[in-house]
Amino acid sequence: MQALRVDRLTDDLSGVQLVNVPAPTRVSGEVLVRVRAASLNFPDLLMTRGEYQFKPEPPFTAGLELAGEVLEADPASGFAPGDRVMGGNKTGAFAEIASVPADKLALMPQGMDFPSAAAMGAAYSTAFTGLVELGALDEGQWVLVHGASGGVGLAACDLARAMGARVIATTGSPAKADRIAALVRPDAVIGTAGRFRETIAELTGGVLADIVFDPVGGDVFDESTRCVAFGGKLIVVGFTAGRIAEVSTNIPLIKGFSIVGLRAGEYARRFPERGAAINQAIRKLAEAGAIVPAIDRTLPLSRWREGFDAMAQRQLVGKVVFVPGM
Secondary structure, eight states: OEEEEEOSOOSSSTTEEEEEOOOOOOOTTEEEEEEEEEEOOHHHHHHHHTOSSSOOOSSEEOOSEEEEEEEEEOGGGTOOTTOEEEEEOSSOOSBSEEEEEGGGEEEOOTTOOHHHHHHHHHHHHHHHIIIIIITOOOTTOEEEESSTTSHHHHHHHHHHHHTTOEEEEEESOGGGHHHHHHHHOOSEEEEOSSOOHHHHHHHTTTOOEEEEEESOOHHHHHHHTTTEEEEEEEEEOOOTTSOOOOOOTHHHHHHTOEEEEOOHHHHHHHOHHHHHHHHHHHHHHHHTTSOOOOEEEEEEGGGHHHHHHHHHTTOOSSEEEEETTO
16 A cells, blocks of 8 residues: 655655555554545644654654544444544554554544545644633633634634634734635634734724634744733644743733643543543534534645645645545
8 A cells, every 4th residue: 555654754854755565454442444535734744853742763654634434443443344434643644544543533524525524633623622621712702813824723713613702813924814714704814923912902892812722832922921811811732933932920920811731632631531522522513514624735645745845834724635546
């Protein structure tokens, strides 16, 4: 089968190539899946450089997230051949066949196609864990979502809007604003160049943001500490800007807000019942048509370099989905 293998860790993808390898052998507790679609996530790019917190030793097959059809499964797994499933693991999704732990898979929402299912799981579980589980999102609240052109940012905007919040999306690229507005229909889309606190105050009537969802970090985080309402929450999701920001503790003290770290996967591992409840809540919203994953482009796996380059160069508005064998 074809698989996208990382043979060496490099900063220019020169250690990554599409090769023919034997199909994985399923072991007890795993489900063998024919991959119909697999989505690209920022950690996939970081892992090719050895810059993610999880650092698999090369060679490994890249890819966190997939959707496909069950080929083989233990009878006790709850899955049977032919089931349409979504999920994934830390590696292995960018291949024609993957063997995935049964507890990392779920049945696809009814009526959803493979590319949408592949694009949904990680982004929406991250958004739901941050906004609802940790942020206690309530209807009518103001939510400020940074990095709104990325898969996680778009999912946070989409989810917050579906749950009745008022959403301000931000982007570092004004050229992406119209597409963000069309995809997730926030109350406003603004840029993050320079100071944006006054813009947030004007949009919210002086209330500021009840929740700030920040996958960006750096200067955006610094300014966000001025944008949180009293009693609000600043959710730290990631550092795509490159700089890990620091904060003087007198700022959250005086402004009365909380800074909350988000690791959605670890949260689900430590609290599996809550993780299952999150997945079920997302499934219901998807089946009702309340949330729809945003896909920037769908590519054959043979064009993997195009997708990785587009992500590295911040060209995307939504997810890249690879289709093995396409």
